[in-house]
Amino acid sequence: MKPINYLLYTLFLSVGVVMAQRPPAISSPDVHPDHSITFRYFSRNAQKVTLNGEFLKAPVALTKDTSGIWSVTVPPVKPDIYPYSFRVDSVEVADPNNTYIFANERFKRSIVDIPGDQPLIHSLQNVPHGKISYRTYQSTTLGRPRSVLIYTPPGFNPTGKTKYPVLYLIHGGSDTEETWTKVGRANLIADNLIAQSKAKPMLIVMPYGNVRPSPMPDFTKDMVNDIVPFVEANYPVLKDSKNRAVAGFSVGGGQTLNIGLTNPDKFAYVCSYAPYTATEEFQKNFTNWSPNADQMNNQLKLFTISVGTEDFLYEPVKQNIAMFKEKGLKPNAQIVPGGHTWMNCKLYLATTLPQLFK
Amino acid sequence: MKPINYLLYTLFLSVGVVMAQRPPAISSPDVHPDHSITFRYFSRNAQKVTLNGEFLKAPVALTKDTSGIWSVTVPPVKPDIYPYSFRVDSVEVADPNNTYIFANERFKRSIVDIPGDQPLIHSLQNVPHGKISYRTYQSTTLGRPRSVLIYTPPGFNPTGKTKYPVLYLIHGGSDTEETWTKVGRANLIADNLIAQSKAKPMLIVMPYGNVRPSPMPDFTKDMVNDIVPFVEANYPVLKDSKNRAVAGFSVGGGQTLNIGLTNPDKFAYVCSYAPYTATEEFQKNFTNWSPNADQMNNQLKLFTISVGTEDFLYEPVKQNIAMFKEKGLKPNAQIVPGGHTWMNCKLYLATTLPQLFK
Numbered sequence: 001m002k003p004i005n006y007l008l009y010t011l012f013l014s015v016g017v018v019m020a021q022r023p024p025a026i027s028s029p030d031v032h033p034d035h036s037i038t039f040r041y042f043s044r045n046a047q048k049v050t051l052n053g054e055f056l057k058a059p060v061a062l063t064k065d066t067s068g069i070w071s072v073t074v075p076p077v078k079p080d081i082y083p084y085s086f087r088v089d090s091v092e093v094a095d096p097n098n099t100y101i102f103a104n105e106r107f108k109r110s111i112v113d114i115p116g117d118q119p120l121i122h123s124l125q126n127v128p129h130g131k132i133s134y135r136t137y138q139s140t141t142l143g144r145p146r147s148v149l150i151y152t153p154p155g156f157n158p159t160g161k162t163k164y165p166v167l168y169l170i171h172g173g174s175d176t177e178e179t180w181t182k183v184g185r186a187n188l189i190a191d192n193l194i195a196q197s198k199a200k201p202m203l204i205v206m207p208y209g210n211v212r213p214s215p216m217p218d219f220t221k222d223m224v225n226d227i228v229p230f231v232e233a234n235y236p237v238l239k240d241s242k243n244r245a246v247a248g249f250s251v252g253g254g255q256t257l258n259i260g261l262t263n264p265d266k267f268a269y270v271c272s273y274a275p276y277t278a279t280e281e282f283q284k285n286f287t288n289w290s291p292n293a294d295q296m297n298n299q300l301k302l303f304t305i306s307v308g309t310e311d312f313l314y315e316p317v318k319q320n321i322a323m324f325k326e327k328g329l330k331p332n333a334q335i336v337p338g339g340h341t342w343m344n345c346k347l348y349l350a351t352t353l354p355q356l357f358k
Numbered sequence: 359m360k361p362i363n364y365l366l367y368t369l370f371l372s373v374g375v376v377m378a379q380r381p382p383a384i385s386s387p388d389v390h391p392d393h394s395i396t397f398r399y400f401s402r403n404a405q406k407v408t409l410n411g412e413f414l415k416a417p418v419a420l421t422k423d424t425s426g427i428w429s430v431t432v433p434p435v436k437p438d439i440y441p442y443s444f445r446v447d448s449v450e451v452a453d454p455n456n457t458y459i460f461a462n463e464r465f466k467r468s469i470v471d472i473p474g475d476q477p478l479i480h481s482l483q484n485v486p487h488g489k490i491s492y493r494t495y496q497s498t499t500l501g502r503p504r505s506v507l508i509y510t511p512p513g514f515n516p517t518g519k520t521k522y523p524v525l526y527l528i529h530g531g532s533d534t535e536e537t538w539t540k541v542g543r544a545n546l547i548a549d550n551l552i553a554q555s556k557a558k559p560m561l562i563v564m565p566y567g568n569v570r571p572s573p574m575p576d577f578t579k580d581m582v583n584d585i586v587p588f589v590e591a592n593y594p595v596l597k598d599s600k601n602r603a604v605a606g607f608s609v610g611g612g613q614t615l616n617i618g619l620t621n622p623d624k625f626a627y628v629c630s631y632a633p634y635t636a637t638e639e640f641q642k643n644f645t646n647w648s649p650n651a652d653q654m655n656n657q658l659k660l661f662t663i664s665v666g667t668e669d670f671l672y673e674p675v676k677q678n679i680a681m682f683k684e685k686g687l688k689p690n691a692q693i694v695p696g697g698h699t700w701m702n703c704k705l706y707l708a709t710t711l712p713q714l715f716k
Binding site for chain 2: 025043045046088089090091092093094096097098099101103104105106107108124129131132133134135136145157158159160176181
């Protein structure tokens with residue numbers, strides 16, 4: 001046998017052995033033109049496979065064919081980006097055939113993207129794109145290196161004369177510094193709104209907001225004493241409060257209130273999305289709080305609290321809004337349909353960005 | 359009740375309802391000072407939970423306590439970064455309590471990092487760090503936008519006078535453009551070698567090498583006609599073959615040979631790690647191939663093929679090395695212990711970087 005044929009024979013044999021051990025390459029999720037979706041999962045041994053998804057009111061069962069491939073097709077879904085997972089017998093799993101994973105520290109779920117017939121505010125469109133940089137900064141507060149993602153807008157020149165305003169954007173409780181880009185599409189929402197001249201070119205700084213152990217009293221210090229100075233030392237940015245915004249979701253929404261409302265001289269834009277506020281730090285900050293409301297109302301160019309009517313935090317958030325109003329502040333309440341979801345987060349962010357730095 | 363107390367009461371109640379549905383926050387993996395590791399998984403219903411890990415010769419069973427927490431402690435492991443997963447009854451799952459996931463399109467596994475008593479070449483050390491930028495380029499070859507990650511070294515100034523050499527580094531078959539950084543720690547290996555003056559400051563471009571359907575004949579064209587021009591149009595880089603390297607692992611190792619050896623005028627450094635070459639494109643390129651070996655040996659400043667002795671591709675890779683030698687080329691064979699693993703990839707890359715552009 002010619003050497004190359006022997007080579008190929010041995011190769012195919014080796015690969016055949018390995019391939020026999022691997023599940024088949026299946027397509028999942030399969031988004032159809034009418035926005036219905038087929039999900040597939042391979043298992044010869046499972047007794048039951050169900051699909052959980054934030055586009056479903058209740059889990060749906062998959063059915064198995066003779067080769068061990070389970071599948072289900074769900075009816076047309078409203079275009080958006082949704083988390084989902086399979087439950088295989090008793091075990092929740094992300095979709096093994098889908099790279100697009102929900103970056104999170106407590107669960108493993110996948111993401112399905114249903115494009116619209118028209119481009120959505122969060123879709124990858126043919127416009128100039130910003131960059132997402134994965135950076136490390138040394139946190140003196142926490143005594144270790146920490147991760148931060150920084151979005152820089154199209155046209156950004158790190159050594160140029162133009163200085164940019166900055167949005168500090170915080171994720172939710174078990175999320176990570178990647179969740180706002182990978183699930184929230186913050187970079188694409190910004191690219192699109194900037195291209196439409198609806199939002200000003202800005203940096204978006206997405207820190208890692210989780211500190212062990214909970215609760216996280218030092219994150220406010222980390223933000224003010226470490227993250228903001230890191231950005232201001234390394235990027236051409238404007239350094240006054242009118243050019244700094246802070247926003248966040250869930251636990252990050254609570255952190256937004258902690259950070260922003262105790263530093264109104266530093267952040268003139270405070271946007272809190274479905275804030276979780278059952279923390280020592282929030283209690284300490286705002287029970288028996290007597291702010292100089294007139295002064296704060298002058299300092300805050302925008303103070304928004306957003307929540308969905310089906311959010312499990314709907315009642316507490318409404319009560320927080322009432323509490324801040326009692327103290328003389330003027331929170332703008334953004335009440336929308338929907339739950340405590342990243343679909344709502346994209347809506348909150350797309351509402352916020354055009355309101356900043358104007 | 360004071361409004362704030364009512365608020366907190368409602369909040370704790372709502373959160374309590376949600377928390378009751380959530381698994382406990384457990385610590386997994388728990389790396390101990392002696393490099394033993396405790397893994398934990400929560401399930402009240404599972405019958406059997408085992409741990410698979412590339413630091414183990416065979417799976418080990420976890421045992422359950424009365425609260426539903428399964429755990430096992432493995433004996434001390436050699437410091438490195440290892441993929442692992444749980445098998446819960448019949449289902450392979452990533453560790454839900456570990457954010458650090460193996461970026462991959464076919465399976466979900468987690469990553470455990472065992473630090474050394476001394477810093478390892480891939481560890482986060484107190485040296486200047488480069489940046490990883492997540493970019494999008496328009497591929498004319500594939501007719502759509504594609505992702506690419508670009509590492510820029512410490513001190514890099516995109517508008518400065520210094521021009522940099524470029525390593526194009528390709529992942530394996532079911533990996534993604536993130537695998538070389540997240541699992542292969544390419545950025546940290548580069549940071550450390552540059553800090554030690556062992557490697558020249560360079561860009562590392564990590565494309566997304568998977569094209570559907572397999573095999574991927576157009577990836578070579580995408581690299582040469584779209585990725586390289588994108589980098590050269592957008593970054594201050596040197597544009598001659600002596601300043602371009604191509605390297606890759608497994609399927610990416612095969613692509614490296616396809617791209618590099620058919621374009622020796624473009625890439626003077628070709629480093630192929632455990633290449634998978636059972637593809638139409640490789641056959642077409644190298645069966646009945648009669649290269650001008652003298653000319654190629656002049657053009658190629660470095661041509662390396664690496665493999666581990668326990669790699670399932672060990673025999674085919676040795677045969678490829680023999681085949682290229684028969685054709686008159688001079689592949690440098692790097693044969694090391696170990697298998698077809700990302701632990702070996704880190705070793706291959708750490709060997710390559712000091713050899714480039716000198």
